[in-house]
Amino acid sequence: MSGSDHHEAIIIGGGQAGLATAYYLLRAGVDTLVLDDQPRPGGGWVHVWPSMTLFSTAEFSNLPGWPMPDYDGFPPAEHVVDYLTAYEQRYRIPVERPVHVDRVNYDDGIYYIRAGKKTFTATHVVAATGTWSAPFIPFYPGSFAGTHWHSASYPGIEPFRGTKVAVVGGANSGAQIAAELTRVAEVTWYTRRSPRWMPDDVDGRVLFRRNRQRALAIGRGEPDPGADSQLGDIVVLPEVRGARDTGQLRATPMFTSLDEVDADHLIWCTGFRPALGPVRRLLDGNTPRHPGLHLVGYGDWAGPGAATITGVGPYAKQAARQIATSVGKTVK
Structure with a gap:
């Protein structure tokens, strides 16, 4: 053609x-x-x-x-x-x-x-x-009268200063956003299970090597040596570590209904x-x-x-x- x-x-x-x-x-x-x-x-x-x-x-x-x-x-x-x-x-x-x-x-x-x-x-x-x-937002029954956000549209801390914020999600974006908001807001961090922190010395460099090993093994027809999730779900960046270690970043068990959420803002960090x-x-x-x-x-x-x-x-x-x-x- x-x-x-x-x-x-x-x-x-x-x-x-x-x-x-x-x-x-x-x-x-x-x-x-x-x-x-x-x-x-x-x-x-x-x-x-x-x-x-x-x-x-x-x-x-x-x-x-x-x-x-x-x-x-x-x-x-x-x-x-x-x-x-x-x-x-x-x-x-x-x-x-x-x-x-x-x-x-x-x-x-x-x-x-x-x-x-x-x-x-x-x-x-x-x-x-x-x-x-x-962006993905899971369904939960009930209603929430505040403002819904997703990590895809999260604009930074300013709109949340002095407010009550619920952050949903136990992986990297949830931990990072919840951690930085603890500086300016009252934060409730909802997770489906206890946070699974990666070792503090693990960052993207380690994950890159692991992913390359996985890709090469799979390409050779060998057993998959295991995803990053075997190490944990959250890379412990400096601000996340600081909020975690000072007790400002604490996980709350996941709600079963939106009616349970007492906040001005609800930020979905759900992938x-x-x-x-x-x-x-x-x-x-x-x-x-x-x-x-x-x-x-x-x-x-x-x-x-x-x-x-x-x-x-x-x-x-x-x-x-x-x-x-x-x-x-x-x-x-």
């Missing part, structure tokens, strides 16, 4: 997974276009709360080909956004934005990507849409689901129904460490290699 809107590969999503995949495809000479629904580079990192940082130092937070610039300590979101912006520019990755993909159809070997009134076509589609746009809207109808579970559709990122749902900046590289390379081989090119 010819035409300016047809490409050998179209990547949906311009965050870390999309950029890593584009890097390998472009190096192999594959005609590639990235469609991103954000107004600027940075992917989901543009939307995280102000105090959120990586769990790893900069040297353990690299996309393929180019290391993240140095940072003293754990880099904040703005450092990551700057890096992703510069990465996109450095490798001249062709990104059209903002383009919101509404639907992807497949017919006789060609994918039709519909975005508003425009249609793109491609032989291969890479879904790299991440999870940030698909995300893969944001697969445009391609979901083309999947059986997490398996594509047709050749030429590839999923990159999405955490353990796609592979150990696949949702991390450094961990996504091997999965991006694998998808790019499959695409390049099918069009007679080679990923090195």
